[in-house]
Amino acid sequence: MTAPAFILVAPQMGENIGAAARVMANFGLDDLRLVSPRDGWPNPAADTMSAGALPDVVKVQVFERVEDAIADCGLVLATTARPRGMEKPVLGAVEAVARIRMMPKRTAVLFGGERAGLPNEAVALSDAILSFPVARSFASLNLAQAVALVAHGYAEAAASGPPAAFVDMLDAPATRDELIGMMEHFEEELDRAGFFYPEAKRAPMTQNLRNAFTRAGWTAQEVSTFRGAVKALAIGRGKARVKRDD
Amino acid sequence: MTAPAFILVAPQMGENIGAAARVMANFGLDDLRLVSPRDGWPNPAADTMSAGALPDVVKVQVFERVEDAIADCGLVLATTARPRGMEKPVLGAVEAVARIRMMPKRTAVLFGGERAGLPNEAVALSDAILSFPVARSFASLNLAQAVALVAHGYAEAAASGPPAAFVDMLDAPATRDELIGMMEHFEEELDRAGFFYPEAKRAPMTQNLRNAFTRAGWTAQEVSTFRGAVKALAIGRGKARVKRDD
Numbered sequence: 001m002t003a004p005a006f007i008l009v010a011p012q013m014g015e016n017i018g019a020a021a022r023v024m025a026n027f028g029l030d031d032l033r034l035v036s037p038r039d040g041w042p043n044p045a046a047d048t049m050s051a052g053a054l055p056d057v058v059k060v061q062v063f064e065r066v067e068d069a070i071a072d073c074g075l076v077l078a079t080t081a082r083p084r085g086m087e088k089p090v091l092g093a094v095e096a097v098a099r100i101r102m103m104p105k106r107t108a109v110l111f112g113g114e115r116a117g118l119p120n121e122a123v124a125l126s127d128a129i130l131s132f133p134v135a136r137s138f139a140s141l142n143l144a145q146a147v148a149l150v151a152h153g154y155a156e157a158a159a160s161g162p163p164a165a166f167v168d169m170l171d172a173p174a175t176r177d178e179l180i181g182m183m184e185h186f187e188e189e190l191d192r193a194g195f196f197y198p199e200a201k202r203a204p205m206t207q208n209l210r211n212a213f214t215r216a217g218w219t220a221q222e223v224s225t226f227r228g229a230v231k232a233l234a235i236g237r238g239k240a241r242v243k244r245d246d
Numbered sequence: 247m248t249a250p251a252f253i254l255v256a257p258q259m260g261e262n263i264g265a266a267a268r269v270m271a272n273f274g275l276d277d278l279r280l281v282s283p284r285d286g287w288p289n290p291a292a293d294t295m296s297a298g299a300l301p302d303v304v305k306v307q308v309f310e311r312v313e314d315a316i317a318d319c320g321l322v323l324a325t326t327a328r329p330r331g332m333e334k335p336v337l338g339a340v341e342a343v344a345r346i347r348m349m350p351k352r353t354a355v356l357f358g359g360e361r362a363g364l365p366n367e368a369v370a371l372s373d374a375i376l377s378f379p380v381a382r383s384f385a386s387l388n389l390a391q392a393v394a395l396v397a398h399g400y401a402e403a404a405a406s407g408p409p410a411a412f413v414d415m416l417d418a419p420a421t422r423d424e425l426i427g428m429m430e431h432f433e434e435e436l437d438r439a440g441f442f443y444p445e446a447k448r449a450p451m452t453q454n455l456r457n458a459f460t461r462a463g464w465t466a467q468e469v470s471t472f473r474g475a476v477k478a479l480a481i482g483r484g485k486a487r488v489k490r491d492d
Contacts, residue, residue: 023391025384057384092402132398133405138271138303145269148391149398152378156338159379 002106004154005031006147007069009122010113012038018049019144020111021060025053027155033061033069038113066110066122071177074105076214078118078126079146081139088211089128093153096130101157105173109150114143124210125180174218182223183213186230248352250400251277252393253315255368256359258284264295265390266357267306271299273401279315280308284359312356312368317423320351322460324364324372325392327385334457335374339399342376347403351419355396360389370456371426420464428469429459432476 006024011017011034021032034041041062047054054060063069070076077096078088091099100107110126112118123129132149134141141149174182187206196202218226252270257263257280267278280287287308293300300306309315316322323342324334337345346353356372358364369375378395380387387395420428433442433452442448464472 019388019391022388026378026380026387026391028381028384051386051388053384092405093398094402132272133401134272135274138274138299140297141272142265142268142297145265145272145391145394148394152339152395155379156340159338 002104003029003031004100004107004109004150005033005073006150007033007035007066007108007110008037008113008143008147009035009066009069009110009118010038011111011143012114013143014039014043014045015049016114016143017043018046018051018054020147021046021050021053021058023144023148023151025050025057027151028158029151029154030058032058033063033108035063035066035069037062066125067176067180070108070110070125071175071180072106073108073176074173075099075103075107076110076126076176077108077128077130078110078123079130079132079150080112080118080123081131081134081141088123088126088214090131091128093130093132093149094157096128096150097153097157099128100154103173105175108176111143111146120207124207125176125214127214172220174220174223178220178223179213179218182218182227182230183210185227189230248350249275249277250346250353250355250396251279251319252396253279253281253312253354253356254283254359254389254393255281255312255315255356255364256284257357257389258360259389260285260289260291261295262360262389263289264292264297264300266393267292267296267299267304269390269394269397271296271303273397274404275397275400276304278304278306279354280306281312281315282310283308312371313422313426316354316356316371317421317426318352319354319422320419321345321349321353322356322372322422323354323374323376324356324369325376325378325396326358326364326369327377327380327387334369334372334460336377337374339376339378339395340403342374342396343399343403345374346400349419351421354422357389357392366453370453371422371460373460418466420466420469424466424469425459425464428464428473428476429456431473435476 006020006029008017008020017034017037024030024032037043041060042055050058077091077099096109109130110118110122112122130150132141132146187209190196196205252266252275254263254266263280263283270276270278283289287306288301296304307315323337323345355376356364356368358368376396378387378392433455436442442451
């Protein structure tokens, strides 16, 4: 069990980043990652609102892409209030925290920016959706409030003792880096095979595939096997080429 | 089961009042009470931060004293991070929400202001302390974040269905108004009997008594009986006088 990283995707207001850092520190979490913060980093408004959590109690890393921010993670949860029409399990905070605690590798919780929440592409890279029982007529949670709810849920579960049972996996789970590498490999070969035609279908088809792949809970061994299969298919079609990942 | 009222005691920043109202609306709560807000009421900064929750989705009442704000409540919980050295049960959010849901009368959750948290006098009027598993070295939760944690806890429990069991009380619980009236009556007679001597002992002794009384879960009938007993004692000492509550 490793404490989760919290990842703010395209956050806008430094005040919310600071408030998020403060409540992470309140509940003993220290791994904050920012993807493309609007106002750059560091941000004085964030420091002020953090009440001392920044820059030393909570450590911040900045990334350009979600893929890079979650590369070392074995489980990724996407917080969202809106139904997404994606085939993902939807968890409440208690279930989400239980999943985090059962994962032996680093975990991540994604939070969307103030204006639009998480982009669909980020949700598609996640194992499950974490949702809160908000009123339909007033569903928009403040970013730092959403962070507070997950941080508190984690601390409360941690205070209650070790998780009841670790997942009994024979093989190590794949990191998100390995899984993304596998999906990109697959998509490249599909592309070369003319699968994404017409071009307008590329985004929705990629998203559907990624939703299916991320739902499966791949082990590192399975990722390796699948990549071998894709390669074999491509060679059979005479289209394989050297990939940097191979 | 009635949704709880949230009471902010001496809140300072309008922004925090607005953020508290917003997250109450997120989780379907609408009864916000302010005791002596520093900047008066209404407060434009609160309206702005409420994202539309104020003034219509969440209703605000303003009081001068905690006693008046909790007068109609049958259960009062005090949120505090600091140990208070008071003989009160300390509940986590899950237990606190369970208690709220079991109470057939209105309930209240007290939140302290930004600078100093809840005054001891307000904690002494509460049935129990609601505390969060914060890091000792970074224990100060933002006011609106504390509100968010309780609001979410309530909504999550409510979404899971009706409470497992209502308290099986033969008699109706006393409202806090009745309980405070009883304590004040008792304290007045004690005062007349010279109990609070020397004067420096008045505050700690009153607080100890109130802690003991509020821990007992009085029914309305028991309050009535106790007041009769106090009155009888006072008459026996020849010191009874007409009280407005009698």
